[in-house]
Amino acid sequence: MAGHPWARRLYSAALLALSPLIWRRAWREQLPGRPRAERLGAIPAAPSGSRTLWLHCASVGEVQAARPLIEALRRRYPRHRLVITTMTATGAERSLALVEKAAERGDGGEVSHHFVPLDFPGAARRFVERLAPDLAIFFETELWPNLLAACDRRGVPVAVVNGRLSPRAFRRYRRLGRLMAEALSHVAWLGAKSAADAERFQALGMAPDAIRVTGSLKFDLAPDEAACEVSERLRRDLGERPVWVAGSTHPGEEQAVLEAHARLCESRPGALLILVPRHPQRFAAVAELCAARGLVTARRSADEAVTAETAVYLGDTMGELAAFYGAADLAFVGGSLVPVGGHNLLEPAARGVPVLTGPALANFEDVAEALREREALVEVADAAALAEALQALFADAPARERLAAAGQAVVEANRGALARTLAGLEHLLPTE
Incomplete structure (x- = not known):
C-alpha cells in the first residue's frame, strides 16, 4: 500500500x-x-x-x-x-x-x-x-x-x-x-x-x-416532474407580476438581495422576490430581516397567501428550490455575493430561467465558464449591480428569452x- x-x-x-x-x-x-x-x-x-x-x-x-x-x-x-x-x-x-x-x-x-x-x-x-x-x-x-x-x-x-x-x-x-x-x-x-x-x-x-x-454530473440533472407541477401551480397563483428568485442565500447576502429588490420595486411596484435561504436554521432570522425592512412577507412553511401587497415570499421549506426556480422569470443563485464559492447555476438554467450570479464562483467555475461561453450568465458585483441587471432584464423580454435558451443549450451540450x-x-x- x-x-x-x-x-x-x-x-x-x-x-x-x-x-x-x-x-x-x-x-x-x-x-x-x-x-x-x-x-x-x-x-x-x-x-x-x-x-x-x-x-x-x-x-x-x-x-x-x-x-x-x-x-x-x-x-x-x-x-x-x-x-x-x-x-x-x-x-x-x-x-x-x-x-x-x-x-x-x-x-x-x-x-x-x-x-x-x-x-x-x-x-x-x-x-x-x-x-x-x-x-x-x-x-x-x-x-x-x-x-x-x-x-x-x-x-x-x-x-x-x-x-x-x-x-x-x-x-x-x-x-x-x-x-x-x-x-x-x-x-x-x-x-x-x-x-x-x-x-x-x-x-x-x-x-x-x-x-x-x-x-460534471450536474449537467445530467433530469427534470423532476413533481417540481415542475409545483412550479406551474405556483406561477398560476402568482399571476402576471414580475417574479424573481434569490436561491441558496447566505448571511450578508440577504441584505444585498433585499436592497436590490427595493430598487427594483421603484420601477416595478408589483415585483415579487422569492427568497430561499440556504440553511433552515436561518429561516426565522431572514423572516425578521424582511420585517425589519418593512417588507410584506409571506412564509411558505406557514402556507401564507401571496397577495398583491406581498413583496417577499420566503421559501422556508426544504427540497422546493427547483420548483421556485421554475416559477420565476429570473433567478439569482446565492453563495456568490459572499465568499462561499457559489451554488448550482444549472438548476435554473435547466428549467429555462435566466441566471444571475455574484463573482464568488470558485466551487462552480467550470459550470460558470460553460455558461459564459454561450453568453448565458449575468454576473453582478453587488446589490446596486444586481438591481440594475434586474431592471434591465425585466424591461427586455427578448433578452430574457435569449438567456433562457442559451442556458438550456449549455445544459444539453454538456450532458x-x-x-x-x-x-x-x-x-x-x-x-x-
Whole structure:
C-alpha cells in the first residue's frame, strides 16, 4: 500500500484531541428519532446475504447533484440496496425525500439513509464492517482518511465521482500532502469534473492511470416532474407580476438581495422576490430581516397567501428550490455575493430561467465558464449591480428569452457525465 500511515495516525490523534468541538457540531446536525450513535458507526449490521452500494454526499447540494446517479444506480443494480450517507441534517432530509420517491416508484433497488460516522478510526471501522458494502462511492471532495482506510482494510473498492478540487481546496489539502497521498492510495477510480481537477488530484498523489475526466454530473440533472407541477401551480397563483428568485442565500447576502429588490420595486411596484435561504436554521432570522425592512412577507412553511401587497415570499421549506426556480422569470443563485464559492447555476438554467450570479464562483467555475461561453450568465458585483441587471432584464423580454435558451443549450451540450461515470464504476462492480 502506498502512502504514509503515520500521517493518518497523527490526523486521528488530532481528531481525538478536538473531539469535544467535533461532537458539538455533529450534535446540532441531527433529525428527530435518529440515534446519534450513527455518528460513531453504530448502525444495524447488513442483513445476511444482502448486497450493498454506499454513496456518500456531504449535504443537500451534493445529494441534489447526485440524483441522476442515484436513480441510475437503482436501475442498474436492482438487487443491491443503496445506502446514502450525509454529514448534515439538510442533506439527510433531501436523501429521505429521494428514498420516499424511490419507494413510491418501485422501479429499482431499496434505498436508505444513515448519517456518516465521524472520521475517528473506531467509528469508521465499525461503520464499514456493519454496512459491508460491495462498493463505496464518495461524491466530489468527501475524502475522509479513516473511512477510506477502513474500506481498504475490508477489501471494499472505492470510487470518487464528480471529483472536484477548487484552487482554494487544493491549497488546503496540499498542506496535508502525506495524509492526502495515503488517503488517495485507497481510491481505485476517480471521475474528475475537469482536466484541471484531474491535475490537482494527481498532484495530491492520485495515481494518473486511475483518473478519468468525466465532466460534471450536474449537467445530467433530469427534470423532476413533481417540481415542475409545483412550479406551474405556483406561477398560476402568482399571476402576471414580475417574479424573481434569490436561491441558496447566505448571511450578508440577504441584505444585498433585499436592497436590490427595493430598487427594483421603484420601477416595478408589483415585483415579487422569492427568497430561499440556504440553511433552515436561518429561516426565522431572514423572516425578521424582511420585517425589519418593512417588507410584506409571506412564509411558505406557514402556507401564507401571496397577495398583491406581498413583496417577499420566503421559501422556508426544504427540497422546493427547483420548483421556485421554475416559477420565476429570473433567478439569482446565492453563495456568490459572499465568499462561499457559489451554488448550482444549472438548476435554473435547466428549467429555462435566466441566471444571475455574484463573482464568488470558485466551487462552480467550470459550470460558470460553460455558461459564459454561450453568453448565458449575468454576473453582478453587488446589490446596486444586481438591481440594475434586474431592471434591465425585466424591461427586455427578448433578452430574457435569449438567456433562457442559451442556458438550456449549455445544459444539453454538456450532458454525458453520467454515462462516463457509470462506465467507470462498472469496472469496479459489473452491471447485474
